[in-house]
Amino acid sequence: MRVLLIEDEPRIRAFVARGLTAEGLLVDESVDGRAGLHRALEERYDLVILDLLLPALDGLSVLRALHEFRPELPVLVLSARSDLPTKLRGFELGATDYLPKPFSFEELLARVRVQLKRNGTPNEKNVVHAGGLALDLAARRAHLGEKITDLSAREFQLLRYLVEHAGEIVSRERLLSEVWGYHFDPCSNVVDVCIRRLRKKLGAHAPIETVRHAGYRVSAP
Ligand code: CA
Numbered sequence: 441m442r443v444l445l446i447e448d449e450p451r452i453r454a455f456v457a458r459g460l461t462a463e464g465l466l467v468d469e470s471v472d473g474r475a476g477l478h479r480a481l482e483e484r485y486d487l488v489i490l491d492l493l494l495p496a497l498d499g500l501s502v503l504r505a506l507h508e509f510r511p512e513l514p515v516l517v518l519s520a521r522s523d524l525p526t527k528l529r530g531f532e533l534g535a536t537d538y539l540p541k542p543f544s545f546e547e548l549l550a551r552v553r554v555q556l557k558r559n560g561t562p563n564e565k566n567v568v569h570a571g572g573l574a575l576d577l578a579a580r581r582a583h584l585g586e587k588i589t590d591l592s593a594r595e596f597q598l599l600r601y602l603v604e605h606a607g608e609i610v611s612r613e614r615l616l617s618e619v620w621g622y623h624f625d626p627c628s629n630v631v632d633v634c635i636r637r638l639r640k641k642l643g644a645h646a647p648i649e650t651v652r653h654a655g656y657r658v659s660a661p
Pocket of ligand 1: 491492494
């Protein structure tokens with residue numbers, strides 16, 4: 441289980457990181473809001489622990505962005521601001537839990553456990569794999585080696601269909617029907633155009649194979 445701790449106060453950061461590491465969690469630390477948000481979006485975490493008063497980008501803005509781009513990712517807010525309006529604002533912006541400072545480590549740990557349990561292993565169940573590709577269903581992104589690619593809704597649906605049917609040759613007609621919802625031939629090359637765009641975005645190692653006169657295939661596994 442990986443946890444990202446975004447906290448600018450060194451003493452609290454060290455105390456929380458040390459405690460959670462001792463409980464067997466992998467803890468990464470960010471010291472300001474901007475770096476923390478960047479890291480949360482670039483890497484895979486099971487939980488974010490977020491302070492609200494942070495340099496560079498305040499915690500509520502981090503929360504809003506996480507909720508938009510990583511709606512599945514639980515966020516436990518730690519804050520010296522324990523007034524009800526701030527708490528409610530936090531929940532409204534997508535916090536899954538809110539712990540006022542000061543807090544005891546035991547209470548933090550209990551709440552972290554609840555969040556991790558509730559969420560199961562989101563990073564696994566929200567990812568489909570094949571042909572070296574990993575598709576992040578929540579973020580609508582494709583990971584191929586080191587490369588991470590943002591896709592449009594249609595590109596993502598098309599690639600997801602191929603990945604979920606990896607190893608099969610999928611015909612253009614089937615893609616038109618399953619991905620576009622066309623049950624007739626629109627006499628256009630929308631599928632080929634979309635495949636071309638996908639290949640361009642994914643780069644030279646895109647694992648989408650053209651099978652002549654038959655369709656397309658992503659190799660399994
Ligand atoms: Ca702070």
